[in-house]
Amino acid sequence: MWKAFPGVEKRQVVKGIPQEIVDRLADAGGTSGHAEMLLGYDYDSVCTAIDTEIYKRVVFEMLDEAGVLVHVNTLLTGVVKEEGWIKGVTAESHSGHEVIYANAYIDTSGYGDLAAHAGAQFSEPNDYPVANSIGVGGVDVEQYHAFLESNGAVAHYAEGWRSGKERQIVRLQAISKKLPDEFRAGSREIGMASVITTVHDDYFMFVKLNYKMPVSPINRNEAAKAELELRKRQAKAIDLFRKYVPGCEKAFIARSSPSLCIRRGRLVTCDYDITIDDVLNGRHFDDDVMAYGFHDNAPRLQIKDGGTYGIPYRALLPVGLDNLLVAGMLITSNHDAHMSTRNTVCCMGQGQAAGTAAALCADRGCGVRTLPYSYLRTVLEENDVILENDLVGSR
Ligand SMILES: Cc1cc2nc3c(=O)[nH]c(=O)nc-3n(C[C@H](O)[C@H](O)[C@H](O)COP(=O)(O)OP(=O)(O)OC[C@H]3O[C@@H](n4cnc5c(N)ncnc54)[C@H](O)[C@@H]3O)c2cc1C
Known part of the structure; x- marks a missing residue:
């Protein structure tokens, strides 16, 4: 929740699974809730503090309840690929070496190991x-x-x-x-x-x-x-x-932290690269998968009129790969724009979008670029994702 200017109504623009996690954390005594910022960030934002240890249990429980097969202590070591299509990923665990086959893949590792193994174009900006x-x-x-x-x-x-x-x-x-x-x-x-x-x-x-x-x-x-x-x-x-x-x-x-916390590892080249102009001017796209409104450097940098900008679906699609999505700190080359898109809440929203798209692609047996946007949008909205690309002028 973010109100950038006095006189702009405060509203929550990221709900869906991120809010579900906060609700579950609240039940478990693991969050401050959306705590009122009484001083700083122009007095009227919120801060959602979480207990990291309770978080680990709660999200594991949620995955379990959702029927997700969770692999722990498992290292992704490579991919089996046929042109732009990833057929399987190789992994090592205490159980040994295996190939895991799927119709669609997501890389939210921050480091972009899967994308790199799959031959995605990337750079390593080392800017944080x-x-x-x-x-x-x-x-x-x-x-x-x-x-x-x-x-x-x-x-x-x-x-x-x-x-x-x-x-x-x-x-x-x-x-x-x-x-x-x-x-x-x-x-x-x-x-x-x-x-x-x-x-x-x-x-x-x-x-x-x-x-x-x-x-x-x-x-x-x-x-x-x-x-x-x-x-x-x-x-x-x-x-x-x-x-x-x-x-x-x-x-x-x-x-x-069990290991180094990074703010940027690999930057993966995607079909669209969100610019600082998109962020500051509150640009929305005809394939938005979420709306976001916070910038780490507010009030120096903030979204026009206290509005929101959109994360377009194509910003999650690595160039040249047909069944891989990326989300989180891996996207957005411009440092100032990244100071908004890499925010935890934005990453969580992107994660819901990428996960939903991958599930729909796997289900339909289609590639990430042939998934109809209208279908993805319907499912996102059914799952409490707020989209604002029909409210503000899209491209
Ligand atoms: C010190 C610090 C402070 C920050 N403070 C804030 C803040 O106050 N507010 C805010 O909004 N943002 C903050 N950020 C930014 C924010 O935390 C990150 O941008 C965001 O967490 C990125 O999300 P992500 O999902 O892309 O990556 P991550 O949150 O890093 O998640 C990636 C996950 O992938 C796992 N992983 C990596 N490689 C592999 C692999 N090969 N196989 C399996 N798993 C793998 C990692 O263990 C990790 O769990 C901060 C970042 C740092 C480093």
Whole structure:
């Protein structure tokens, strides 16, 4: 949910499976809900904080209920292909080597391994730092807020559900330059972002340590060096919290990401590349599969008149491949446009679209480009996807 300008009605434009996940998380005590942003992002957006551990269980349960055959600890190693058609993918697991056959495939791996194995055109822009976010336990959210306030350093403030109570602080972002010198300098040295989110009284769920790799994170050896560097930075982050923030004297790492978190791996060339002009001008297309309205750099960059733009179906179709879709951070070459399309909520919407299209293609035995858009659109709308390409002038 996003309201970019005062006077523009706030409305939710991504529902469907993403909202279903948030509803299930709410039932499980794993989200702040769409918490009101009372300070920051022009005062009237929402922040949806989630407990990463509860999320892992809830989405696994949802997959299980939907009858999905889930493979764990399974590495995709290659494809069996006939011209533009992927016949099977090869995989290794504890059960051995196998070929998995399907009529349609989706690559939402961020790294784009499947697309690359299949011969898709791609580049590796390496235009972001990598990270390894941590959950920090043994902290006190109110005292951290008081610490920021005492320095006049509160930039973002959101209230929502936390530890069984409504209207609690669930997101805080600091004005870095107003933080005490030692804390600020230490944070800068380890690339620590000044934002925390939480749904627990004594836990910062999401503390980011950033590191700019010299080459793309696809490079295995450099990725290993980055992992080690980031784990050292995590330890330094804990020292900083313990030393400088009242209420955080017993801070500890409660969880880390199992591996490097990347913001961009491979960029896969698709039939359409969403431009910054499309995003900022709220452009919709005759094959939209979702509408989206948030930009990470708002208010500097935001969608015209507080509106939405569309993700066209063809932006999910890798050039030259007839039964593969991609979704998520893999698309959109322009960095500023990517700062919107790579947002989690946008990726989730794209995921629903790509998954739906792949299922329909598999069912009909057709390629991704011969699937009738009207059919895809009907099924998306039946599943609570909001499309706005008939509301705003399409191309
Ligand atoms: C530190 C950090 C902070 C961020 N903060 C925000 C934020 O506050 N708000 C926001 O909206 N966005 C944020 N983003 C961006 C957002 O998280 C990503 O753009 C988004 O998650 C991308 O989604 P995705 O599905 O493309 O990739 P991912 O979420 O990375 O999912 C890819 C999945 O594929 C799996 N995978 C990869 N390779 C293989 C393989 N070969 N076989 C099987 N599985 C594989 C991975 O394990 C992973 O689970 C942040 C990103 C980072 C790195």
